Amino acid sequence: MSITAIKGFNDLLPAESPIWQFIEQTARRVFTRFGFQEIRVPIVEKTELFCRSIGDTTDIVEKEMYTFTDKGGSSLTLRPEGTAGVMRALIEHKLYALDSINKLYYMGPMFRHERPQKGRYRQFHQIGAELTGAADPLVDAQVLLMVSRLFQELGLTEPQLQINSLGCPACRPAYREALIAFLAEHQDALCDDCRRRQSTNPLRALDCKVPGCVEATQGAPAMVEHLCAECDSHFSRVQEYLAAASVVYRLNPRMVRGLDYYTRTTFELVTGLLGSQSAVAAGGRYDGLVEQLGGPAVPGIGFALGVERVALLLGDRSFEQLPDxxxxxxxxxxxxxxxxxxxxxxxxxxxxxxxxxxxxxxxxxxxxxxxxxxxxxxxxxxxxxxxxxxxxxxxxxxxxxxxxxxxxxxxxxxxxxxx
RNA sequence: GUGGCCAUGGUGAAGAGGCCGAACACAUAUGACUGUGACUCAUACAUUCGAGGGUUCGAAUCCCUCUGGCCACCCCA
The missing domain is CATH 3.40.50.800 (Anticodon-binding domain)
Known part of the structure; x- marks a missing residue:
């Protein structure tokens, strides 16, 4: 038997590469127009970086990371996402001091040890952008505008932009309590997974696809209704700005994110065309992250899109380059x-x-x-x-x-x- | 990590114990045409059916193990 590629690691053959080039070129063009500059960071980082940013108890950190010990004895990890490394570089090189606002984009492979399926691979590729230094809701709207322009220029109108607010450390704990109380009252109607989630990750129950749970959580409290005054005002203004730029979106109070660092505005581009992989791009605000990683209190917001998923949506569109x-x-x-x-x-x-x-x-x-x-x-x-x-x-x-x-x-x- | 389905040539596949010395189609190569493609015709192209073991007089076809793929769950881009 000849040597084959590792499970979940794919070759990108010439027949497919034009689509990828199109996606990458389009992203570069749109990002540049919005003042973003490319940053290239390593694909391997110290394991601790991801534990501290993504969150120790998230699925990504708990069971999906490619972690190994190098010859010097340090624990290293193949990056499972891009934001952590970019923020590490921002802090390490004090980019926040050169300019109060930093607009950075990146593209490259990410690694998660999951069971592969359609639109999900162990090595997959993301194109992402991060804007740091501004907590103003206008910035949220600008990033959302950029995402929607990007998909427009990719020729994809199908994925729908959904937004939500996850609040901040001031208002989320109280909401969490309220939700746990609600779930406890209705636990007879919940599936096994959701019953288990009550303590570990109650928010997740809102995103459950089991029909019984969807019904049972209809009346569940929504984060958007429990925002503190600051978060509430922030979110309203984001929506005002979005309206001003005619960005089409849908408010999804049940949207949940898998990474711990998100605060306030979060969003996803959702499609129904990729089986169970509905998220084509996702992101949000992460105001505490830089500080949490040892840097100054610099707010940030960013997103990433899955290149494989976008390529699937683009389908068999022809980009053939024929000889003259x-x-x-x-x-x-x-x-x-x-x-x-x-x-x-x-x-x-x-x-x-x-x-x-x-x-x-x-x-x-x-x-x-x-x-x-x-x-x-x-x-x-x-x-x-x-x-x-x-x-x-x-x-x-x-x-x-x-x-x-x-x-x-x-x-x-x-x-x-x-x- | 859990579950379902699947595994025959470069490709799509037929094939359900001996008629398989593995159909058919496409692709590819060469020729018909001593210098002009597409159409047509001819010829070639799987010592072998994911790997290993077992049942049998006999296995691509039945059984076991492994490996790989797809899809779904979990979760996520």
């Missing part, structure tokens, strides 16, 4: 001349292919057809002595005489392209 010309050659002198011509035409920006296996003319023509080259030309003794070639349009089989000169051929090809 195929040069079929006969004999060594023509082969050399063809190579010279190929070089010149490539320099002028055309995509040009030629035989590199010494095949028969028929085989070369078949290859030109298979590659879906728009034009094809044969170069042999006849053409070399005559100094002209016939340029064949593959779609209709028509041919035109063109002088054997790179400029003339390029002109004939691009001239027709422009029509």
């Amino acid at each position: 010309l195929f040069i079929a050659v006969m004999g060594e002198p023509a082969r050399i001349a063809g190579f010279t011509l190929q070089a010149a035409l490539q320099d002028s920006g055309l995509r040009v292919e030629m035989d590199c296996e010494g095949k028969s003319l028929k085989s070369q023509m078949r290859r030109a057809d298979k590659l879906k080259s728009r034009y094809c030309m044969v170069l042999g003794e006849t053409e070399l002595t005559a100094g002209s070639i016939s340029l064949k349009t593959m779609t209709d089989g028509s041919q035109q005489q063109v002088r054997l000169e790179a400029r003339e051929i390029a002109a004939a090809i691009t001239g027709r392209c422009m029509k």
Whole structure:
């Protein structure tokens, strides 16, 4: 048995890479427009960074991290998400001191040891953005606007933007108590998982998909109704700003996040097209995180999208890049001349292919057809002595005489392209 | 971590103990056509049915183990 890739780790083959490039290019363009700059941080960090940021009792930290001990004896972890590393870099390099506002984006692989399924892999890729230094609700709206513009430019209108507020350390504990009390009263109607969650992660019950639980929690208290005055005002203003920019969203009071650091505004882009993986992108505000990691009290907000999930939504959209010309050659002198011509035409920006296996003319023509080259030309003794070639349009089989000169051929090809 | 389904060539697959020396189609290669693709025709292309063991006179077909894949749960991007 030959060696295969590890479970949940995938190769991205040439057939798929154009979609990824499209996603990445679109993200860079939109982020740049909003003043974000790229940051590249390591994919391995000290384990403690993730324990302290994501939360010791979250599923990610408890059972999904790729953690190992290196030769020096320190515990290292393959990053399960991007925010922690970026915040570590922000603190380590004191970026917050260079400028009070930092707008950073990143893209790259993340690792979680989960059972793979559709839209979920052990190595997956995220594109994320983080804005630190501003607690103003306008910033929340700006980030949400950026997310919605990004998906608009990706050509995806289906995922719906949902927002919620998770409150802050001042108001969440009281809400949590109220919710636990409610769940205790209705526990007969809850599924086993939700009964267990009452103590560990009561908020999760609001997100349960079991019909009985959905019904039982209909009347459950919502965080948005238990926000302290500051959080409440913050959330209202976020929504005012969103309205001002005509950002379409839906308020989802039952939305819960899996990472501990989130405060106040949280959001998700939700789709129904990916089986049980409904979140295509998600994020929120994390005002206490930087301080929690040993930095100054710098507020922040950010989000990340799952590239694999976006690629699935984009589906089989074609991004094929086809050759402009195929040069079929006969004999060594023509082969050399063809190579010279190929070089010149490539320099002028055309995509040009030629035989590199010494095949028969028929085989070369078949290859030109298979590659879906728009034009094809044969170069042999006849053409070399005559100094002209016939340029064949593959779609209709028509041919035109063109002088054997790179400029003339390029002109004939691009001239027709422009029509 | 738990559960369900599945595993035949480059691809899609037929095949339910001997008729499989593994169908059919697509793809690929070569030729018909001593220098012009697409259509057509011909020829080639799985010492073998995920791996290992077992039942049997006989296994791709039945049993066990392992490995891998997909999907769902948990949770998440």
